Amino acid sequence: MVRISVIRGDGIGPKIVDATLKVLEEVSDLYNLGLEFIDAPAGDNTLREFGEALPRSSLEKIASSDACLKGPVGETAKDVIVYLRQYLDLYANIRPFKTFRGIKSYRRNIDFVIVRENTEDLYRGVEDVGPDHAVSLLIITRKRTERIAKTAFDLASRRRKKVTIIHKGNVLRSYLFFRDVALEVGRRYSDVNVEDMYVDNAAYQLIVNPERFDIILTPNMFGDILSDEAAGLIGSIGLTCSANISERYGLFEPVHGSAPDINPEYANPLGQLLTASMMLEWLSYKKEETEFMEASIQIREAVEAILENGSTLTPDLGGRARTDDVINKIIEYIRKKFI
Secondary structure (H helix, E strand, O other), rough: EEEEEEEEOOOOOOHHHHHHHHHHHHHHHHOOEEEEEEOOOOOOOHHHHHOOOOHHHHHHHHHHEEEEEEOOOOHHHHHHHHHEEEEEEEOOEEEEHHHHHHOOOEEEEEEEEEEEEEEEEEOOOEEEOOEEEEEEEOOOHHHHHHHHHHHHHHHHHHOOEEEEEEOOOOOHHHHHHHHHHHHHHHHOOOOOOOEEEEHHHHHHHHHHHHHHHOOOOHHEEEEHHHHHHHHHHOOOOOOOOEEOOOOOOOEEEEEEOOOOOOOOHHHHOOHHHHHHHHHHHHHHHHHOOOHHHHHHHHHHHHHHHHHOOOOOOHHHOOOOOHHHHHHHHHHHHHHHHOO
């Protein structure tokens, strides 16, 4: 058995997570993956019900599982995902961005990955706030910069062999340190081209020339901000997925939030589905079993087929389909391809 802890989250979260579990149950049966799902409540709803956004029982279930599939949470994100990233030392946040056929986007050939350091920078949360001041400590360490840089360069070696290091070293020496340590790591990779770029210029280049990027290596906060800009480039944040990983554990979540203003019955489940595909790919490497990779590819191909066909899209993508309509179509496609 492969134990997957599940955080359904808030807003549209429970709907799109349950929809995704239907697909995962389908591929688990078809490919004999042996997936077992363990409910680990967390988020705004959990805070209201139990008095804690992340109860100890949920934390124990997550830590003892093989991986975690997380839906979006609301106002308690800091108490849930930020805490989990640090508690489980999920130092690498991997966020791929690629255009899809059938979806309107500003550019047609976007294909890059943001590799974001996930455990320090301003998001470390070392702060002092008084009635007349607020101070946040920006923390960058050699050890954590080296390991995220290695993650980025290893990934670049398997792709188009280019890393762009994002920083603001012309203003803050802490970010200059991040750049310099990352460059030191990059010298070990003779086949990978390296450039560094100020974050404000990077935000501009993402709009005017996104095709120049392959792997974007960033400190924590910059990666968070640039990710939403990148999601706009590919047509919808509802199509974005991410992995939070360490050497031993992986937590997978869509980039988008809980969207409390959207009717859950019409919520777009594709970002959550692509997140599940990332999880299966990671499990394939972890377990050294090709069936997980085959199932991952099937899910992604099904999503791409749905988008290219265009007849079963949720309102955010210009269609009228319900969440369940999309999932039923995805399962239908997977069954046909498997046979």
